[in-house]
Amino acid sequence: MSRLLLAVPAMLGVFVVVFFVIRMLPGDSAEAMLGASATDAQIETYRAAHGLDKPAPVQFWIALKNLFRGDLGDSLSHYRPVLSVVLERLPSTIELAAYGIVLGSVFAVILGVVAASFRGRWPDLIITAYSTFGMSLPTFYIGLWILMVFAVKLDVIPVSASAVEGLPRWKTLFGPVLTIVVGGSLVRTTRSAILEILEEDFIRTARAKGVPKALILFRHALGNALIPIITMVGYGLAVSFGGAIVLETVFGRSGVGKLLIDAITVRDYPLVQGTTFVIALFMIVANLLTDVAAGFADPRIRVAGAGEL
Amino acid sequence: MAEPFIRIENLTKRFSISAGKRIRKTGFTAVNNVSLNIERGEVFGLVGESGCGKSTLSLLVLRLLEANGGAVYHGDTNILELPRRKMRRIRRDMQIVFQDPYDSLDPRFTLERIMNEPLQIHRWGTGAEREARIDELFAAVSLDKQQLKRYPHQLSGGQRQRLCIARSLALSPGFLVCDEAVSALDVSIQAQILNLLLDLKDEFGLTYLFISHNLAVVKFVSDRIGVMYFGKIVELADTDELFDNVLHPYTAALLSAVPDPDPFSEKKRDILPSGVPSLIDPPGGCAFHPRCKYAGERCARESPELRDAGRGHLVACHRLEC
Numbered sequence: 001m002s003r004l005l006l007a008v009p010a011m012l013g014v015f016v017v018v019f020f021v022i023r024m025l026p027g028d029s030a031e032a033m034l035g036a037s038a039t040d041a042q043i044e045t046y047r048a049a050h051g052l053d054k055p056a057p058v059q060f061w062i063a064l065k066n067l068f069r070g071d072l073g074d075s076l077s078h079y080r081p082v083l084s085v086v087l088e089r090l091p092s093t094i095e096l097a098a099y100g101i102v103l104g105s106v107f108a109v110i111l112g113v114v115a116a117s118f119r120g121r122w123p124d125l126i127i128t129a130y131s132t133f134g135m136s137l138p139t140f141y142i143g144l145w146i147l148m149v150f151a152v153k154l155d156v157i158p159v160s161a162s163a164v165e166g167l168p169r170w171k172t173l174f175g176p177v178l179t180i181v182v183g184g185s186l187v188r189t190t191r192s193a194i195l196e197i198l199e200e201d202f203i204r205t206a207r208a209k210g211v212p213k214a215l216i217l218f219r220h221a222l223g224n225a226l227i228p229i230i231t232m233v234g235y236g237l238a239v240s241f242g243g244a245i246v247l248e249t250v251f252g253r254s255g256v257g258k259l260l261i262d263a264i265t266v267r268d269y270p271l272v273q274g275t276t277f278v279i280a281l282f283m284i285v286a287n288l289l290t291d292v293a294a295g296f297a298d299p300r301i302r303v304a305g306a307g308e309l
Numbered sequence: 310m311a312e313p314f315i316r317i318e319n320l321t322k323r324f325s326i327s328a329g330k331r332i333r334k335t336g337f338t339a340v341n342n343v344s345l346n347i348e349r350g351e352v353f354g355l356v357g358e359s360g361c362g363k364s365t366l367s368l369l370v371l372r373l374l375e376a377n378g379g380a381v382y383h384g385d386t387n388i389l390e391l392p393r394r395k396m397r398r399i400r401r402d403m404q405i406v407f408q409d410p411y412d413s414l415d416p417r418f419t420l421e422r423i424m425n426e427p428l429q430i431h432r433w434g435t436g437a438e439r440e441a442r443i444d445e446l447f448a449a450v451s452l453d454k455q456q457l458k459r460y461p462h463q464l465s466g467g468q469r470q471r472l473c474i475a476r477s478l479a480l481s482p483g484f485l486v487c488d489e490a491v492s493a494l495d496v497s498i499q500a501q502i503l504n505l506l507l508d509l510k511d512e513f514g515l516t517y518l519f520i521s522h523n524l525a526v527v528k529f530v531s532d533r534i535g536v537m538y539f540g541k542i543v544e545l546a547d548t549d550e551l552f553d554n555v556l557h558p559y560t561a562a563l564l565s566a567v568p569d570p571d572p573f574s575e576k577k578r579d580i581l582p583s584g585v586p587s588l589i590d591p592p593g594g595c596a597f598h599p600r601c602k603y604a605g606e607r608c609a610r611e612s613p614e615l616r617d618a619g620r621g622h623l624v625a626c627h628r629l630e631c
Contacts, residue, residue: 201412205476207373209427210400223417299460300416 007284014280018273019063023056025267033076033266050076052269063273072277073270077263082274086256090278093255096247097240099173100180105233107181109222112190117217119195131187139243143179143250150175160252176247180240189232193225200224226297234290238283313346313382314516315370315484320344320379322365326589337589339365341540342379344615349483352510352517354531354548356524356563362540363520364408367488370518371403372396383484401431404477408489410469414461420472421457427479446475449512450505467498474505478513486518491526503530524567528552536560539586539596542615546622556624558601595627603628 030046031038038046047053051062066073072082108131115127134142151159161172197203198221206216244257252258256275263271320343325336340362347353357363368374370381372388380387388399407413414423424443433439447454450471461469470490477485487506491499507530509515521527527534534551536544536559544557555561565579581600586592592599598608607627615625 201407201409202415204368204373205405205407205413205473206415206426208371208400208405208477209430210397211426211430212397215430220415224415298417299419300462 004288007288010284011277011280015064015067015273015277016060018276019060020056022264022267022269022272023059031267063270072274075263075268075271075274077266077268077271082270085271086259086274086278089254089256089259092253093241093244093248093257096173096176096244096253096255097237099177100240101233101237103177104181104184104236105186105229108184108186109190109229111187113194113217113222115187115191116194116198116221117213124191127187128191131185134182135185135188137183139179139183139246140250142183143175143247146175146178146182147250150178158252172251172253175251176253179247179250180243184236186229186232186236190225190229193228194221197221197224223297227294230290230293230297234286234293237286237289241279241282241286314349314384315347315518316380316382317343317345317347317366317370318380318382320366320369320381321377322362322369322374323377337591338540340369340376343537343540343542344379345535345542345545347484347516347518349516350514351532352507352519352530354527354534355518355520355537356522356527356534357537358522358563361537363522363537364488366537367405367486367518367520371400371405371486373405397431401480402482403484403486404480404482405486405488406470406473406477406490409493410466410473411461411493413473414469416461419458419460420464423461423472423476424457424479427476431480433480442479446478449478449509450475466494467501470494470498470502471505474502474509478509481513483514484516484518486520488520489522490519492521492523499526506530524563536563539591541596541625542623543597543626544622544624545615546620546624550620550622554622556618556622556629557626558603558628559597595625 030043030050030052034042034046044053051059054062063073070083072086074080075082075085078085111127111131115124118124147159150157157171157174158167161167161175194217203216203220206220211220241256244255245260246257247253248255248258249261256279260272260275260279262268263275320340321338322340323336323338343362343366345353355363355366365374369376372381376389379389381389383399383403386399388396388403391399418426421443424446425439428434428439428442434442443457444454447457452468452471452475456464456468461472464472470493474490490506491502494502503526506517506519510517517530519527519530528548531548533545533547535542536551536557538559544551544555544560546554551560552564555564562579562581586596586599592609594607594609594611595601595604595613598604601608605627611627613625613627615623616629618624618629
């Protein structure tokens with residue numbers, strides 16, 4: 001509950017930083033919108049119409065008041081309220097993040113468990129090498145390779161998802177989700193968490209009880225490894241919203257990330273603010289979810305939180 | 310005496326360590342050619358300072374660690390040669406209580422699940438029977454069954470160790486290894502747990518291998534005691550015989566280190582020069598000779614055998630041979 005309250009100043013902080021940072025950039029939306037041929041008079045008119053002629057603190061005050069009314073302002077490039085533009089793009093990004101995180105986690109956890117149970121032998125070496133490789137490559141590079149192989153050579157997915165109408169769902173998700181899966185660092189987290197837990201005394205207790213190896217691995221070891229794994233997944237979820245900027249650009253999906261990039265290009269202040277704000281909100285929600293999930297995985301955290309001892 | 314219940318023969322465990330960049334493999338022998346018999350119904354105490362191989366020995370006996378050589382007989386089966394499935398069956402009869410009751414319980418399991426798991430794995434009885442069995446065990450170690458829904462971290466150290474004991478007894482084993490089972494507890498709780506272990510021994514007809522670095526504790530519970538130094542048994546005798554007639558200089562040093570409750574007694578302590586020899590580069594001859602005040606030229610040359618010095622009192626020391 002207190003975590004929820006802490007989210008409020010965090011959101012305000014994000015709002016302040018984004019507001020002033022974007023105004024420190026050279027050029028403004030009047031110039032970007034009207035083009036190089038615009039006269040000074042046209043630019044002045046545009047600025048007055050959109051409140052850009054007022055000093056920055058005044059603009060900030062107006063924006064803040066509107067924020068509390070749930071109004072993120074009007075987009076300068078879409079001629080619509082920012083909120084409706086962002087909400088329209090949001091499902092696409094959520095879909096991408098959800099599939100990426102779920103498939104990526106399941107895949108990574110399985111590989112991590114396999115690697116840990118074969119510690120030091122060839123399956124472990126292959127998996128570790130693969131995950132180090134995937135982690136070291138930048139997302140856009142992996143994405144381009146996937147496009148190269150699956151879109152150009154094999155021709156099973158389109159090069160740009162938004163350019164083709166009426167594609168089956170999986171074709172639009174395949175590329176970016178695969179990129180998330182390959183680039184994930186969760187394999188190593190899982191592997192090291194499980195190896196650490198396998199050294200614990202209670203694993204020896206389980207062996208003395210005669211618990212079979214597979215059960216030890218999945219019931220005792222993985223169960224306890226879930227705590228660090230969940231933390232990493234939560235972090236991955238938060239980061240995936242930022243990662244969406246790259247993935248959506250590479251694979252041509254029209255989600256929130258692509259929206260942000262376009263908004264920055266045309267200096268659409270309200271839209272940049274609104275999009276960033278929503279992304280930040282999702283990161284905070286992802287963190288909250290992580291805490292809740294960690295509570296389910298670890299009775300020690302749960303009980304301490306309930307204040308009953 | 311009858312056929313020994315657990316017979317350990319020439320048990321050896323070497324560990325290898327890779328040192329430095331060149332991954333030059335060196336190794337040391339944690340348990341070196343140990344043989345001993347544990348009779349049914351007795352408490353066999355094993356003492357020695359830290360690093361002497363006591364715990365390694367206990368893990369080897371239960372095959373929680375694979376030995377490099379030797380044999381462990383349970384009745385007439387050598388358990389080190391058993392296939393995995395048969396080994397699992399025999400685990401019902403051989404259980405262990407570890408030193409640290411904080412680490413040896415899965416923190417995500419309720420007490421009920423901890424107790425139930427061994428019963429389920431070995432397909433013991435029906436659900437109701439298992440429940441009754443858990444009640445019975447909780448009663449035996451005086452734990453409150455109201456606590457079954459709780460988690461280990463909600464218990465005190467003593468309660469946890471009771472739980473570990475109850476858990477180890479779930480499948481009615483005949484043989485129980487207590488590896489420093491009381492060392493992690495407060496002294497007052499130690500006495501409680503020791504008494505509990507002795508009561509349970511009579512109640513369930515148990516045989517113990519009781520491992521500790523604390524000679525007073527071992528004396529209190531054991532029928533026979535083995536003293537371990539540097540991976541070997543250096544002295545082995547009935548408890549009374551050992552304390553009345555110390556033969557090995559290492560045992561003598563251990564004994565003199567036991568605190569005396571009388572503040573005015575001026576006991577002469579036999580203080581050992583510090584420094585256990587390096588395991589990786591062991592001294593030649595008798596492993597104890599660098600610290601032994603009686604050490605002679607022969608001790609540096611050859612390692613003494615474990616010999617009977619009369620009345621079943623075994624000792625490995627050259628001083629007693631001439």
